[in-house]
Amino acid sequence: MRGRNPFDGKPQLTLRDVAEVAGVSEMTVSRVLRNRDDVSSATRKRVFDAARQIGYVPNKIAGALASNRVNLVGVIIPSLANMVFPDVLAGIDEVLHETPLQPVVGTSQYEGEHEEAVIYEMLSWRPSGLIIAGLEHTEAARAMMRAAGVPVVEVMDVDGDAVAASVGISHRAAGYQMAREIAARGYRNICYLGAATPGDHRARKRLEGFRKGLAEAGLSLKDQMLYQGGSGFGTGRDMTEKMLARHPDTDFFYYNTDLNAAGGLLYCLEKGIDVPGQVGLAGFNSFDILAGLPMQIATMDSRRQDTGRKAAELIASGELTDAQVELEPVFLPGETVRKV
Amino acid sequence: MRGRNPFDGKPQLTLRDVAEVAGVSEMTVSRVLRNRDDVSSATRKRVFDAARQIGYVPNKIAGALASNRVNLVGVIIPSLANMVFPDVLAGIDEVLHETPLQPVVGTSQYEGEHEEAVIYEMLSWRPSGLIIAGLEHTEAARAMMRAAGVPVVEVMDVDGDAVAASVGISHRAAGYQMAREIAARGYRNICYLGAATPGDHRARKRLEGFRKGLAEAGLSLKDQMLYQGGSGFGTGRDMTEKMLARHPDTDFFYYNTDLNAAGGLLYCLEKGIDVPGQVGLAGFNSFDILAGLPMQIATMDSRRQDTGRKAAELIASGELTDAQVELEPVFLPGETVRKV
DNA sequence: CTGAAAGCGCTAACAT
DNA sequence: ATGTTAGCGCTTTCAG
Numbered sequence: 001m002r003g004r005n006p007f008d009g010k011p012q013l014t015l016r017d018v019a020e021v022a023g024v025s026e027m028t029v030s031r032v033l034r035n036r037d038d039v040s041s042a043t044r045k046r047v048f049d050a051a052r053q054i055g056y057v058p059n060k061i062a063g064a065l066a067s068n069r070v071n072l073v074g075v076i077i078p079s080l081a082n083m084v085f086p087d088v089l090a091g092i093d094e095v096l097h098e099t100p101l102q103p104v105v106g107t108s109q110y111e112g113e114h115e116e117a118v119i120y121e122m123l124s125w126r127p128s129g130l131i132i133a134g135l136e137h138t139e140a141a142r143a144m145m146r147a148a149g150v151p152v153v154e155v156m157d158v159d160g161d162a163v164a165a166s167v168g169i170s171h172r173a174a175g176y177q178m179a180r181e182i183a184a185r186g187y188r189n190i191c192y193l194g195a196a197t198p199g200d201h202r203a204r205k206r207l208e209g210f211r212k213g214l215a216e217a218g219l220s221l222k223d224q225m226l227y228q229g230g231s232g233f234g235t236g237r238d239m240t241e242k243m244l245a246r247h248p249d250t251d252f253f254y255y256n257t258d259l260n261a262a263g264g265l266l267y268c269l270e271k272g273i274d275v276p277g278q279v280g281l282a283g284f285n286s287f288d289i290l291a292g293l294p295m296q297i298a299t300m301d302s303r304r305q306d307t308g309r310k311a312a313e314l315i316a317s318g319e320l321t322d323a324q325v326e327l328e329p330v331f332l333p334g335e336t337v338r339k340v
Numbered sequence: 341m342r343g344r345n346p347f348d349g350k351p352q353l354t355l356r357d358v359a360e361v362a363g364v365s366e367m368t369v370s371r372v373l374r375n376r377d378d379v380s381s382a383t384r385k386r387v388f389d390a391a392r393q394i395g396y397v398p399n400k401i402a403g404a405l406a407s408n409r410v411n412l413v414g415v416i417i418p419s420l421a422n423m424v425f426p427d428v429l430a431g432i433d434e435v436l437h438e439t440p441l442q443p444v445v446g447t448s449q450y451e452g453e454h455e456e457a458v459i460y461e462m463l464s465w466r467p468s469g470l471i472i473a474g475l476e477h478t479e480a481a482r483a484m485m486r487a488a489g490v491p492v493v494e495v496m497d498v499d500g501d502a503v504a505a506s507v508g509i510s511h512r513a514a515g516y517q518m519a520r521e522i523a524a525r526g527y528r529n530i531c532y533l534g535a536a537t538p539g540d541h542r543a544r545k546r547l548e549g550f551r552k553g554l555a556e557a558g559l560s561l562k563d564q565m566l567y568q569g570g571s572g573f574g575t576g577r578d579m580t581e582k583m584l585a586r587h588p589d590t591d592f593f594y595y596n597t598d599l600n601a602a603g604g605l606l607y608c609l610e611k612g613i614d615v616p617g618q619v620g621l622a623g624f625n626s627f628d629i630l631a632g633l634p635m636q637i638a639t640m641d642s643r644r645q646d647t648g649r650k651a652a653e654l655i656a657s658g659e660l661t662d663a664q665v666e667l668e669p670v671f672l673p674g675e676t677v678r679k680v
Numbered sequence: 681c682t683g684a685a686a687g688c689g690c691t692a693a694c695a696t
Numbered sequence: 697a698t699g700t701t702a703g704c705g706c707t708t709t710c711a712g
Contacts, residue, residue: 233632292573
């Protein structure tokens with residue numbers, strides 16, 4: 001016997017098996033199973049019954065090879081551990097769900113070489129499209145995406161040159177706008193608390209935009225602190241405590257994510273610090289689950305689900321597009337910044 | 341020309357193209373690209389150079405059809421919107437990352453018919469394995485999984501009959517144990533606050549186990565409340581407020597998830613309620629991001645990453661296993677229950 | 681160590 | 697409305 005799948009004891013059922021039971025040609029079975037309407041309803045029924053009876057499951061591998069159509073969409077994100085990426089995935093899934101397309105997920109672990117390998121792997125399945133987080137890739141990765149011959153959408157960032165299409169917010173603009181909002185509210189001693197992930201270009205760009213916004217308001221960042229490891233209330237709390245010890249006159253903390261901001265908020269409230277009077281706080285992302293904190297944190301909606309949805313729509317359209325879709329990050333003042 | 345992919349302008353590069361450039365046979369190219377060691381290193385280098393030069397990406401569709409080997413693993417979960425499922429995915433991804441296998445994700449939206457369709461879709465790719473959340477499936481779905489001929493692992497639940505292998509905690513046991521812990525700490529007026537998702541069998545089983553545990557301690561559930569929509573601090577806060585209004589003598593709230601419990605905790609603290617003296621609180625899941633709340637919530641670690649890892653290991657082993665791996669849900673008393 | 685032939689299961693294209 | 701033929705790009709098998 002030829003090399004079957006090692007797990008596969010019994011030979012797989014083929015169209016031929018269904019055809020024999022139904023008493024029609026393979027081709028007719030193929031037509032019925034692809035829901036084509038050029039088959040008589042009597043034949044259609046016979047075929048469906050036969051297929052169900054023997055438990056036939058079509059082989060998409062063979063179908064894909066013959067038709068050169070693959071209903072898979074590659075999705076490459078840095079990690080699944082950070083909530084923002086599953087959020088984008090959920091948006092993608094929501095749209096693909098209405099189509100014959102299925103997402104295949106790969107993670108790059110914020111690492112270019114790794115990402116390149118995952119892209120290669122994905123493209124070797126000849127997917128119907130590729131959705132990939134970020135605009136920063138190795139030169140080889142960009143070359144592969146350019147040559148892929150299928151729609152490629154880079155998501156969650158529009159600050160830079162996309163290989164083809166892109167969907168997302170400008171993190172520079174998000175940081176910039178936040179700086180302006182903070183400055184306009186009279187805060188002056190502003191610190192940034194973020195992550196030390198080298199491959200996190202989006203956080204880097206937000207901080208760049210933030211500094212620029214401060215500069216234009218005649219301000220500058222007083223200090224910053226970067227942590228290793230995951231975000232969370234504990235992380236935000238610790239960083240806030242340390243920074244306040246270092247600079248007791250800090251009057252604003254800008255966090256890389258709401259999760260850390262929430263920790264900072266809880267710390268401040270515990271210490272009896274007047275928020276937003278004495279100290280203001282702002283995060284980033286806007287997580288639904290945090291609605292219900294003692295105070296609603298000022299943040300900026302990063303439009304993750306919308307990003308996923310829009311990217312999936314571009315792929316589903318089948319066009320080889322290079323649309324640049326910039327979504328607006330929405331400033332949500334919450335209750336942790338002073339009123340203007 | 342035969343029906344190419346509509347997105348594909350240029351014909352795809354084949355082994356033949358590489359072979360011509362390298363001046364060897366297709367077969368030799370195939371060997372080199374599969375990293376087989378029966379090729380001279382001189383030839384190997386020529387082939388690699390040729391492949392890189394023309395930008396060749398192998399076609400796994402064709403390879404899979406010829407070899408009957410597919411390096412995809414189907415993963416079917418109810419939703420991506422609930423953090424617990426990405427956590428399992430992360431565990432799966434962590435292990436598959438070290439193998440040639442790639443996860444393909446599908447969601448069932450907690451809906452049996454939908455799940456059945458997704459299973460059919462997945463199996464038609466002849467994946468190397470299938471990981472699916474839960475033990476409750478339509479009869480047709482179970483039949484497909486039984487006949488799949490590849491390792492199938494049902495995860496996140498072991499209370500019931502698995503089609504083949506299963507990995508996860510017993511939610512009944514988790515609920516039961518939590519009830520015993522609560523009873524042992526002297527709480528008597530106990531309410532459950534959870535979700536109204538009909539397809540959430542795990543929450544249902546936890547509650548069953550919880551009731552049983554209470555009963556064995558001579559107690560019974562005072563009341564329960566189920567909400568529609570996503571969990572979060574706001575949801576937990578609202579439910580807690582309503583339930584306290586209904587039963588001011590409630591001395592314990594058991595939540596379906598830590599996210600809701602956190603909302604309840606914040607509400608209680610705000611109202612000056614003595615936690616854990618007057619009111620105790622416990623959730624479920626154990627989310628890292630919540631470390632840093634004013635009080636650490638009593639919870640039970642649902643071992644999500646471990647579950648994903650173990651399931652992926654079973655798939656990666658390639659064995660057609662029916663191992664039943666029961667992980668222990670770990671009780672974490674935190675600070676929101678009285679000391680024993 | 682390298683090559684030639686056959687065919688994986690399905691679908692496009694062309695019959696009828 | 698249904699059937700026939702050829703072949704997708706690769707790997708298995710067998711030959712050298």
